């Protein structure tokens with residue numbers, strides 16, 4: 001079987017670089033030790049090898065489709081949902097009392113990484129069910145929990161998040177779906193939701209939609225949005241199911257992730273759709289943010305995993321494809337010599353190293369972010385608040401960097417294959433198409449960038465930013481202990497100062513109330529700041545690798561650690577300097593993108 005991800009790198013990140021095993025000292029995770037986590041990871045990899053990866057191309061070629069009110073998907077989905085439920089994986093990160101295994105999020109996201117690398121067309125089905133079930137568990141009544149969650153984690157009922165409407169995508173304040181209270185405790189629901197992932201198929205007997213709507217008379221904007229459970233079929237007192245007037249109007253054919261359905265759902269066309277309020281009225285968006293934040297990290301993990309599988313596919317090709325001859329030291333081509341493999345050409349190595357730098361840097365950031373999510377669970381007071389701040393500031397980066405740079409990385413992977421990369425005979429084109437969605441759903445790159453600059457950088461008087469800068473300084477100090485890493489540690493220190501200058505410059509506009517000017521280049525800022533964040537992750541990885549080499553504590557061979565240090569150097573030579581041009585743009589005085597009286601776009 002072709003390699004699609006690297007368990008050694010995953011283990012290195014989890015247990016050497018980010019030391020997630022330290023979490024296991026908390027009573028919450030007392031059921032696990034490092035061996036148990038390793039066994040779980042290995043058994044899931046085995047499952048992915050057998051049940052996921054072999055179906056990846058087929059799910060693209062036999063895309064999901066809509067016919068006569070039904071959505072037809074690849075039959076392997078049935079097998080996957082059943083086996084995942086049997087293994088307890090759909091609710092694995094839920095608390096014991098909610099039917100879960102209480103595994104750390106960092107391990108849960110690691111399982112997602114394996115799954116997404118093996119077959120990203122499948123992951124969304126169980127993971128949306130996990131997320132929507134957890135919303136019910138966290139904010140719903142006991143009755144809602146008892147009615148829906150056991151069937152969801154058993155893989156029998158699918159869960160969705162129903163936010164988007166034709167006129168309300170990025171801006172949810174404009175949603176118009178409505179909920180009218182009744183005396184019987186339920187609400188009469190009506191509205192249309194588009195682009196609903198995993199919204200219907202034949203391998204779940206019911207769908208539980210976590211649905212945003214306005215209760216009659218609610219305030220305008222986001223403060224008037226409530227969250228409801230709206231099932232496709234209503235559970236009845238005798239254990240049966242009855243129709244709840246939720247109609248699947250279409251499945252959107254797409255550029256990529258063709259095996260993963262994207263439905264158009266119509267609620268209450270016959271005025272017989274019932275929904276049950278989750279938590280309190282008008283707090284729906286706040287609740288939904290729990291799922292959206294989890295889903296944002298999941299999308300980042302999805303993107304980096306698709307790019308990981310693409311890297312291994314292009315690496316394999318580069319090791320097998322002979323083409324041209326190596327340039328000798330004197331620069332002459334010896335046509336008498338045998339052809340060389342393309343992996344020996346520096347430009348091909350540059351493309352492969354770029355991919356490795358992007359995917360492993362992203363995975364390291366994902367593990368670090370997931371670890372903060374675990375720490376939030378097991379700490380209190382000031383410590384808890386600090387972990388939450390770190391999680392909040394890293395989440396938009398964790399989602400956006402792999403989505404944007406993962407696409408660039410796959411494009412380089414496709415380039416490694418030359419003309420063959422563009423053909424359907426090779427898989428690279430599928431990865432290239434599949435990753436494209438990740439910078440769109442769960443908040444576009446533009447929206448994530450506004451979140452990072454407009455909200456996270458400024459929140460609590462810059463507290464999250466200061467904390468992150470302090471963590472970066474700690475890593476710089478740790479790296480300084482190794483002579484080989486010193487220049488890179490100093491480079492990161494310089495870039496951190498540059499970031500402080502750029503942010504200081506932009507904050508002036510916020511202070512003057514010029515918010516459009518403040519955030520006009522938010523996406524350039526995301527580019528700039530996420531580049532520095534990934535450089536930080538690479539310095540951490542290189543420090544762990546240097547430690548393992550110097551004190552012989554590592555579990556991998558020396559070449560493994562040397563490759564990490566080498567890739568860090570590549571990142572600092574080829575990627576980090578791009579922050580200089582981004583900084584130039586960010587502090588330039590011209591306001592070229594702000595709409596002025598005269599239109600220049602024609």
Ligand SMILES: Cc1cc2nc3c(=O)[nH]c(=O)nc-3n(C[C@H](O)[C@H](O)[C@H](O)COP(=O)(O)OP(=O)(O)OC[C@H]3O[C@@H](n4cnc5c(N)ncnc54)[C@H](O)[C@@H]3O)c2cc1C
Pocket residue numbers: 160161162163164168169170171194195196197198254262437440441442443444445446447450
């Ligand atoms: C395959 C797929 C699956 C999806 N799954 C789900 C799902 O399961 N549940 C769900 O509820 N939704 C889902 N979505 C919807 C998705 O989250 C939205 O498409 C996305 O949020 C963007 O909304 P939109 O398409 O209306 O684009 P728009 O909001 O119209 O955005 C268009 C462009 O304008 C930019 N833009 C918009 N507002 C601003 C602003 N204020 N400042 C700067 N730029 C701005 C955007 O960045 C974007 O580039 C899915 C979408 C797709 C394509």
